[in-house]
Amino acid sequence: MMNDRNKIFEDAMKQDSPIGADFIGTIFKRVNSVLSYQPAVGVFGKTGAGKSSLCNAVFGKDVCEISDIAGCTRKPQEVILELGGKGIKLLDVPGVGESNERDKEYAELYRSLLPELDLVLWVIKGDDRAFSSDETFYKNLVKPYVDNGRPFVVALNQVDKIEPFREWDMSVNQPGAKQASNIEQKRKNVADIFGLPLSCVIPVSANERYGLVQLVDRIIELLPNDKKAIVLDAVKADNRSEHSKTEAKNGFLDEIVKIVTEVVPLAPAVKAVVKAISNVISKIFSWW
Numbered sequence: 489m490m491n492d493r494n495k496i497f498e499d500a501m502k503q504d505s506p507i508g509a510d511f512i513g514t515i516f517k518r519v520n521s522v523l524s525y526q527p528a529v530g531v532f533g534k535t536g537a538g539k540s541s542l543c544n545a546v547f548g549k550d551v552c553e554i555s556d557i558a559g560c561t562r563k564p565q566e567v568i569l570e571l572g573g574k575g576i577k578l579l580d581v582p583g584v585g586e587s588n589e590r591d592k593e594y595a596e597l598y599r600s601l602l603p604e605l606d607l608v609l610w611v612i613k614g615d616d617r618a619f620s621s622d623e624t625f626y627k628n629l630v631k632p633y634v635d636n637g638r639p640f641v642v643a644l645n646q647v648d649k650i651e652p653f654r655e656w657d658m659s660v661n662q663p664g665a666k667q668a669s670n671i672e673q674k675r676k677n678v679a680d681i682f683g684l685p686l687s688c689v690i691p692v693s694a695n696e697r698y699g700l701v702q703l704v705d706r707i708i709e710l711l712p713n714d715k716k717a718i719v720l721d722a723v724k725a726d727n728r729s730e731h732s733k734t735e736a737k738n739g740f741l742d743e744i745v746k747i748v749t750e751v752v753p754l755a756p757a758v759k760a761v762v763k764a765i766s767n768v769i770s771k772i773f774s775w776w
């Protein structure tokens with residue numbers, strides 16, 4: 489894949505761009521390093537919240553182990569999703585809230601992982617009543633990173649179980665009216681607890697494949713320009729909306745314009761070079 493990419497890239501640049509070989513080389517290196525970056529996504533939350541299930545639903549079938557037995561994920565599962573470029577690194581970590589001993593150990597683990605993460609996805613069980621362990625973990629560990637501008641999204645998972653759960657409409661895969669209003673209430677509640685805007689708390693159901701497109705939309709919006717396309721590429725095709733595709737494309741093109749403008753001193757050449765590069769990118773990402 490990597491070699492294919494290099495070849496397509498070089499050919500396109502030779503044909504279409506009005507600049508010299510040394511400029512092409514420099515631009516090539518810089519765009520390639522954006523493409524080769526491997527974003528790391530950490531999936532945190534209480535045990536049994538559905539972290540592993542949600543990873544599978546968002547990114548693909550069976551990338552993470554799931555078990556109906558309590559406390560399934562015992563050590564961090566590092567899954568490399570290789571598509572297009574190097575893909576992304578998905579860290580499905582063990583859940584907190586099982587025992588005090590474990591929580592101390594896992595707090596250390598979360599703390600050590602955080603500096604390398606581009607995005608933290610916090611998974612909460614929608615029908616949980618108490619969020620105190622989530623709150624403690626979030627405030628002590630994650631909040632300093634979020635305050636530094638690190639993208640953070642809460643997935644309010646298992647909303648199919650929120651009362652009255654019998655209202656869940658299987659035919660359209662949507663909550664019933666009363667259930668929808670209780671879900672919205674819970675969402676507000678969680679946003680308050682975490683001190684987040686409502687837009688960062690997304691109601692989902694991993695099992696029912698509900699809300700996943702909205703979750704991906706939000707994630708792509710929050711990521712920096714140079715990482716949107718790579719993360720979107722790792723997401724299952726069903727979960728990519730036109731909105732997130734446009735967002736990821738524009739982000740990537742902005743990044744390319746930035747790079748080319750820095751390297752090529754002549755303004756008229758920039759447009760042609762950017763066009764040549766975006767032609768190449770469109771061959772790398774199937775959804776482009």
Ligand SMILES: Nc1nc2c(ncn2[C@@H]2O[C@H](COP(=O)(O)OP(=O)(O)OP(=O)(O)O)[C@@H](O)[C@H]2O)c(=O)[nH]1
Binds near residue numbers: 583
């Ligand atoms: N009804 C329903 N059940 C779910 C949903 N998501 C997960 N589950 C179930 O919840 C249980 C726990 O899911 P996991 O994905 O293993 O949870 P986890 O957060 O990875 O748990 P640990 O690895 O122990 O931290 C499994 O039985 C899942 O099938 C959902 O959206 N709706």
Ligand SMILES: [Mg+2]
Binds near residue numbers: 539553554561581
């Ligand atoms: Mg798990």
